[in-house]
Amino acid sequence: MWEVLDTAKNVAKKSRQVQINKQALGRFSRKVLADEIQVPRWNRLYHFSGSDEATVSYLLVLDSLNFCFWPAPGKVKWEIEYESRKLSGYYALAAALKQAIKSGAPVIKADYLAELTPSKLKGILGGQGELPLLEHRLQILNKLGQVLLEEYEGQALKLVESAGGSAIRLVRLLVEKLASFRDVAEYQGHKVFFYKRAQIFAADLYGAFDGKDWGSFTDIDKLTAFADYKLPQVLRHLGIFDYTQALAQKVDQEIYLKAGCPDEVEIRANTIWAVELIRQELERMGKGLRAFEIDWMLWNLGQHGEFKVKPYHRTLTIFY
Numbered sequence: 001m002w003e004v005l006d007t008a009k010n011v012a013k014k015s016r017q018v019q020i021n022k023q024a025l026g027r028f029s030r031k032v033l034a035d036e037i038q039v040p041r042w043n044r045l046y047h048f049s050g051s052d053e054a055t056v057s058y059l060l061v062l063d064s065l066n067f068c069f070w071p072a073p074g075k076v077k078w079e080i081e082y083e084s085r086k087l088s089g090y091y092a093l094a095a096a097l098k099q100a101i102k103s104g105a106p107v108i109k110a111d112y113l114a115e116l117t118p119s120k121l122k123g124i125l126g127g128q129g130e131l132p133l134l135e136h137r138l139q140i141l142n143k144l145g146q147v148l149l150e151e152y153e154g155q156a157l158k159l160v161e162s163a164g165g166s167a168i169r170l171v172r173l174l175v176e177k178l179a180s181f182r183d184v185a186e187y188q189g190h191k192v193f194f195y196k197r198a199q200i201f202a203a204d205l206y207g208a209f210d211g212k213d214w215g216s217f218t219d220i221d222k223l224t225a226f227a228d229y230k231l232p233q234v235l236r237h238l239g240i241f242d243y244t245q246a247l248a249q250k251v252d253q254e255i256y257l258k259a260g261c262p263d264e265v266e267i268r269a270n271t272i273w274a275v276e277l278i279r280q281e282l283e284r285m286g287k288g289l290r291a292f293e294i295d296w297m298l299w300n301l302g303q304h305g306e307f308k309v310k311p312y313h314r315t316l317t318i319f320y
Contacts, residue, residue: 001168001199004224005276007192011269014188017247018266020274024239029281032289032297039293040300042207046082046091048098049208056205056214057108057156062097063201064140064180066090067318068132070229073254080127092127100124110154113145136318140180147177160205160214167202167217174198183319185260185268192265194272196226196320203292225275225295227268228320230302233312240274251313259317267313268320 012020031037048058069089071077079088082095097107106112107124121138125131152158159177163170174181181198184191203223209215225231235241243251247263257264275294282289301307 001171001193001195001222001224003193004195004199004272007187007190008224008227008269008272008276010190011187011192011266012273015266015270017244017263018270019242020270020277021240021242022277025274025277026281028238028240029278029285032278032282032294033285033287037297037301039289040296042210043091043094046087046094046098047208048094048101050101052214053155053157054101054108055208056160058097058101059204059208060144060156060159060201061108061113061141062094063197063204064144064178065093065097065137066197066200067320068316069093070132070312070314071130072132072316075132076129078125078127078129078131080125093125096125096127099126108156110145110148110156113141114149116141116145132316133318136180140178140318143178143180151177157214165216165218167199167206167220168222170202170217171195171198171223174201180318185265187262187265187269192269194227194268194319196228199223199292200226203295206292220292221290223290223292225272225291225298226320227271228299229312229315231271231275231295231298232267233310234298234302234307235271235274236310237307241270252310254311254314257313257315259315259319264313264315 049055069078077088078092079086080092080096082099087095100107105124116138118138121134121141148154148156148159159173160170163173175195175198181195183194183196185194186192202217202220206215206217206220232241236243250257250263275291278294279289279291
């Protein structure tokens with residue numbers, strides 16, 4: 001996505017609080033080249049898989065809610081139990097929706113989403129603790145149901161089909177039709193485009209369908225990294241990100257960064273640009289990986305304890 005990549009590059013050039021360490025980036029790239037770090041496979045344990053329509057609808061609902069899992073100060077982290085194990089974060093959401101579908105709840109039906117109530121949403125998610133921004137999640141699902149009913153005969157497949165096999169067109173459709181996917185900020189008077197969750201939906205379709213059928217896109221290689229919380233945490237651990245002392249203190253003390261503030265925009269934009277530089281370096285070395293595959297690698301690393309020694313930045317937002 002040229003607008004995402006170009007604006008990320010522009011922010012990276014002007015950044016004051018975040019710098020990309022090219023030596024550390026090279027070290028990581030060499031590890032990837034040596035296959036010490038591999039692209040993870042699509043997780044079929046926690047994700048639902050059914051008919052084409054059900055799977056596409058599930059992924060659209062999942063990625064509509066895929067943001068902000070960490071608890072507010074003084075609140076208990078949201079967790080669920082799934083197959084005798086405790087889950088939190090993104091995998092908890094994926095599994096909670098999967099369990100709801102398996103139990104017969106029509107959580108992937110557009111008419112149900114359009115009329116969804118707070119109590120029903122809480123029942124679908126279940127678990128213990130508090131998932132932040134619950135009222136926003138409800139509004140997002142209500143609007144998703146309405147748009148699907150009004151413009152796509154209530155079918156997520158019709159929305160994907162209207163993109164004509166283009167991942168980029170699909171991203172832009174989501175951004176156009178649904179404000180919750182309109183992930184845009186401003187930096188020094190210029191717009192910066194991220195489109196994190198919209199891009200993830202295209203990549204998730206690719207993963208769930210093994211790049212075939214509803215996951216087959218002619219331009220999947222044009223997706224960028226998905227600027228979130230976990231990737232900057234991993235990049236910092238790897239030494240690829242250097243924070244100024246002022247920003248490091250804010251992140252380490254878990255001081256909220258306001259959505260759209262310069263610090264937060266620099267973190268997210270540099271995430272996208274760092275992944276692009278890794279992609280370019282690997283290509284130069286003879287290994288062709290797409291940006292979203294490098295993203296998956298980094299995100300997967302972030303699930304290991306050693307990468308959680310220092311916290312991720314905290315921003316209360318529906319966009320990631």
